[in-house]
Amino acid sequence: xxxxxxxxxxxxxxxxxxxxxxxxxxxxxxxxxxxxxxxxxxxxxxxxxxxxxxxxxxxxxxxxxxxxxxxxxxxxxxxxxxxxxxxxxxxxxxxxxxxxxxxxxxxxxxxxxxxxxxxxxxxxxxxxxxxxxxxxxxxxxxxxxxxxxxxxxxxxxxxxxxxxxxxxxxxxxxxxxxxxxxxxxxxxxxxxxxxxxxxxx
Amino acid sequence: xxxxxxxxxxxxxxxxxxxxxxxxxxxxxxxxxxxxxxxxxxxxxxxxxxxxxxxxxxxxxxxxxxxxxxxxxxxxxxxxxxxxxxxxxxxxxxxxxxxxxxxxxxxxxxxxxxxxxxxxxxxxxxxxxxxxxxxxxxxxxxxxxxxxxxxxxxxxxxxxxxxxxxxxxxxxxxxxxxxxxxxxxxxxxxxxxxxxxxxxxxxxxxxxxxxxxxxxxxxxxxxxxxxxxxxxxxxxxxxxxxxxxxxxxxxxxxxxxxxxxxxxxxxxxxxxxxxxxxxxxxxxxxxxxxxxxxxxxxxxxxxxxxxxxxxxxxxxxxxxxxxxxxxxxxxxxxxxxxxxxxxxxxxxxxxxxxxxxxxxxxxxxxxxxxxxxxxxxxxxxxxxxxxxxxxxxxxxxxxxxxxxxxxxxxxxxxxxxxxxxxxxxxxxxxxxxxxxxxxxxxxxxxxxxxxxxxxxxxxxxxxxxxxxxxxxxxxxxxxxxxxxxxxxxxxxxxxxxxxxxxxxxxxxxxxxxxxxxxxxxxxxxxxxxxxxxxxxxxxxxxxxxxxxxxxxxxxxxxxxxxxxxxxxxxxxxxxxxxxxxxxxxxxxxxxxxxxxxxxxxxxxxxxxxxxxxxxxxxxxxxxxxxxxxxxxxxxxxxxxxxxxxxxxxxx
Numbered sequence: 001x002x003x004x005x006x007x008x009x010x011x012x013x014x015x016x017x018x019x020x021x022x023x024x025x026x027x028x029x030x031x032x033x034x035x036x037x038x039x040x041x042x043x044x045x046x047x048x049x050x051x052x053x054x055x056x057x058x059x060x061x062x063x064x065x066x067x068x069x070x071x072x073x074x075x076x077x078x079x080x081x082x083x084x085x086x087x088x089x090x091x092x093x094x095x096x097x098x099x100x101x102x103x104x105x106x107x108x109x110x111x112x113x114x115x116x117x118x119x120x121x122x123x124x125x126x127x128x129x130x131x132x133x134x135x136x137x138x139x140x141x142x143x144x145x146x147x148x149x150x151x152x153x154x155x156x157x158x159x160x161x162x163x164x165x166x167x168x169x170x171x172x173x174x175x176x177x178x179x180x181x182x183x184x185x186x187x188x189x190x191x192x193x194x195x196x197x198x199x200x201x
Numbered sequence: 202x203x204x205x206x207x208x209x210x211x212x213x214x215x216x217x218x219x220x221x222x223x224x225x226x227x228x229x230x231x232x233x234x235x236x237x238x239x240x241x242x243x244x245x246x247x248x249x250x251x252x253x254x255x256x257x258x259x260x261x262x263x264x265x266x267x268x269x270x271x272x273x274x275x276x277x278x279x280x281x282x283x284x285x286x287x288x289x290x291x292x293x294x295x296x297x298x299x300x301x302x303x304x305x306x307x308x309x310x311x312x313x314x315x316x317x318x319x320x321x322x323x324x325x326x327x328x329x330x331x332x333x334x335x336x337x338x339x340x341x342x343x344x345x346x347x348x349x350x351x352x353x354x355x356x357x358x359x360x361x362x363x364x365x366x367x368x369x370x371x372x373x374x375x376x377x378x379x380x381x382x383x384x385x386x387x388x389x390x391x392x393x394x395x396x397x398x399x400x401x402x403x404x405x406x407x408x409x410x411x412x413x414x415x416x417x418x419x420x421x422x423x424x425x426x427x428x429x430x431x432x433x434x435x436x437x438x439x440x441x442x443x444x445x446x447x448x449x450x451x452x453x454x455x456x457x458x459x460x461x462x463x464x465x466x467x468x469x470x471x472x473x474x475x476x477x478x479x480x481x482x483x484x485x486x487x488x489x490x491x492x493x494x495x496x497x498x499x500x501x502x503x504x505x506x507x508x509x510x511x512x513x514x515x516x517x518x519x520x521x522x523x524x525x526x527x528x529x530x531x532x533x534x535x536x537x538x539x540x541x542x543x544x545x546x547x548x549x550x551x552x553x554x555x556x557x558x559x560x561x562x563x564x565x566x567x568x569x570x571x572x573x574x575x576x577x578x579x580x581x582x583x584x585x586x587x588x589x590x591x592x593x594x595x596x597x598x599x600x601x602x603x604x605x606x607x608x609x610x611x612x613x614x615x616x617x618x619x620x621x622x623x624x625x626x627x628x629x630x631x632x633x634x635x636x637x638x639x640x641x642x643x644x645x646x647x648x649x650x651x652x653x654x655x656x657x658x659x660x661x662x663x664x665x666x667x668x669x670x671x672x673x674x675x676x677x678x679x680x681x682x683x684x685x686x687x688x689x690x691x692x693x694x695x696x697x698x699x700x701x702x703x704x705x706x707x708x709x710x711x712x713x714x715x716x717x718x719x720x721x722x723x724x725x726x727x728x729x730x731x732x733x734x735x736x737x738x739x740x741x742x743x744x745x746x747x748x749x750x751x752x753x754x755x756x757x758x759x760x761x762x763x764x765x766x767x768x769x770x771x772x773x774x775x776x777x778x779x780x781x782x783x784x785x786x787x788x789x790x791x792x793x794x795x796x797x798x799x800x801x802x803x804x805x806x807x808x809x810x811x812x813x814x815x816x817x818x819x820x821x822x823x824x825x826x827x828x829x830x831x832x833x834x835x836x837x838x839x840x841x842x843x844x845x846x847x848x849x850x851x852x
Contacts, residue, residue: 008753030385
């Protein structure tokens with residue numbers, strides 16, 4: 001073997017947090033994809049608005065504000081335990097990760113249940129007309145996100161209790177929280193369109 | 202910087218190869234995660250779909266070879282042209298380009314693996330199952346018959362009460378899930394797994410093209426997924442998205458579809474230009490002229506590609522101002538492509554060009570693509586567009602653009618990289634015949650279609666009366682198709698022959714400058730036993746002889762070096778996942794869900810349960826006893842704090 005110059009990387013840490021990780025960029029990719037879906041759904045909504053003289057069409061009542069607004073408050077409030085879970089992950093603090101992830105799950109259970117009331121108070125069915133279809137589609141899309149986020153957070157939480165807990169699972173805790181941020185923040189424009197657009201247009 | 206003379210030892214090399222090996226045997230075959238294995242499967246599968254789609258095209262040419270032909274009935278003809286278009290776009294063009302990316306991006310950036318290898322394996326199974334699903338439907342007389350664009354109201358249940366439109370919509374879901382996952386993996390690989398020293402300014406242009414394309418996939422594919430979901434909902438549960446009688450709008454479909462559909466053209470074409478740049482650079486034996494201009498052209502093409510979709514809808518009676526805007530945008534996008542062509546010519550002009558088989562295909566690309574580009578500029582003008590709308594002129598145009606812009610570069614890529622993938626060379630002599638036949642056959646097939654279109658021959662109609670006088674040109678086109686088929690057949694024969702009997706390939710047979718040629722042909726399991734570092738855009742031409750190699754990664758585990766996004770400085774190490782059968786099982790579960798949901802909305806609900814179970818199985822770590830990574834000592838933190846500088850400080 002000839003004489004070669006080398007770059008020794010053995011001293012580098014076996015992982016990292018935040019934007020240095022692969023998981024972060026993977027999560028970001030998913031966020032971009034799903035944000036595009038939401039944006040296009042909102043675009044479709046306003047396209048349909050321009051196609052019909054009255055909105056909502058056919059004298060349909062606008063959605064009740066109560067449950068949607070309550071859920072918005074709960075979703076925003078869940079950002080606090082979510083941030084605490086994220087920090088606990090970054091600190092590789094198993095005890096706190098367990099506590100705050102369970103709190104997050106309680107919030108998630110709450111807003112998933114209230115979501116059912118939201119559907120019931122849209123005051124239109126999906127097969128009534130295109131307005132009903134697009135409203136159900138937008139709420140359905142977001143519901144898919146809160147359901148799957150609840151499920152994958154549950155799996156991660158269970159894993160943090162049962163093990164095997166490897167150190168890089170704490171990176172997953174952090175990235176799970178990043179995705180949670182997306183799911184909550186993506187709700188705000190959807191909420192605005194579903195509940196306020198028909199009132200303001 | 203240290204000096205060592207003993208790395209890696211033979212024992213370490215052997216261990217490294219075992220560490221990165223995929224399991225063997227039938228069961229092991231379903232567990233592969235090596236990007237080279239998955240990349241090969243992508244390429245072979247996509248090419249098989251190209252052949253099948255080509256057979257469908259040949260059937261259409263047979264039917265159209267003479268007037269009043271009754272070889273195919275109209276119903277079957279509808280299924281055939283819809284399945285042909287769907288196959289070529291979703292099962293061939295996008296996957297074959299992504300397959301090249303899966304195989305070569307990690308090699309070109311000097312990485313041991315693609316990011317998220319299990320996700321890429323999952324994508325492959327989705328592609329395969331989607332394709333099988335489409336062709337099983339075809340054999341059951343249930344293939345899509347509403348075009349590859351599936352316009353409502355035709356595709357609504359009132360006019361297509363069979364399951365054919367649902368088959369189309371779910372094929373979209375299959376292939377788009379796969380494409381999106383691959384795009385995320387390729388972006389992450391490009392941004393985080395580059396060899397130390399490969400700053401973004403030194404990224405090979407092929408990788409730039411794959412990166413830009415992957416970003417386009419992220420923004421374009423969701424549109425068609427949303428649209429096809431809305432279509433299925435209209436058909437299955439009675440929503441009214443596209444139903445004018447219930448405040449819906451059929452044009453909403455066209456907007457959503459073409460917001461995907463036009464970028465799709467560039468999703469196919471941009472990797473093609475990446476191939477062109479790579480091959481021109483190699484066969485001119487010089488760095489790309491105007492690297493920055495070429496990269497900016499790729500990026501600006503990607504942006505502008507999202508502002509053209511309405512030019513597919515000029516015949517729908519949109520406001521004139523909107524039409525003018527999209528006409529201007531459609532003409533402007535010729536500028537970045539023109540910039541690239543200028544840079545290619547300048548590279549060849551100032552280099553020492555040798556014309557080998559890959560270069561022959563690139564020269565063919567120039568001729569064909571320029572013709573397609575010219576008719577593209579013509580079609581951007583609303584009056585001409587409206588005149589030839591839905592005629593064979595459009596068919597001629599997009600085959601010149603897509604076959605010229607993607608298939609010619611792709612064949613160049615096959616000839617260029619076959620030695621790297623297989624370790625043996627394709628025949629030069631047969632290669633020249635393949636090119637000659639394909640080039641002549643292509644022009645014979647598609648050039649007459651321009652004339653036929655101008656004479657008013659409509660697309661998607663299964664026959665024409667003799668009195669129209671279109672018989673001779675159609676016969677010519679059909680003869681051309683037979684010549685093309687001979688070319689492809691000859692290529693397949695040579696490719697199979699060369700697997701066992703081709704001349705053994707050197708590591709760098711073309712004297713190219715990018716990193717995939719720095720390793721053996723075919724590459725070992727670990728890609729690079731000595732992980733490279735980089736000090737120029739064409740490392741094999743520009744690296745000094747004593748360029749350092751990376752040491753210090755484990756050889757007994759899938760240890761990967763992760764680098765910084767912009768400057769590719771070493772950041773941390775990461776253990777990559779082992780081979781696993783779970784991606785395969787998850788794809789099976791997803792397949793059940795997708796097909797079930799064609800028949801009842803409850804398929805989505807109950808079908809989600811096995812998907813969830815398999816995903817948990819995928820995610821759940823193995824304990825140390827089962828061969829997983831050992832538990833970390835709770836008392837000792839090895840991960841750095843979020844804002845801590847890398848511990849190494851090694852360069």
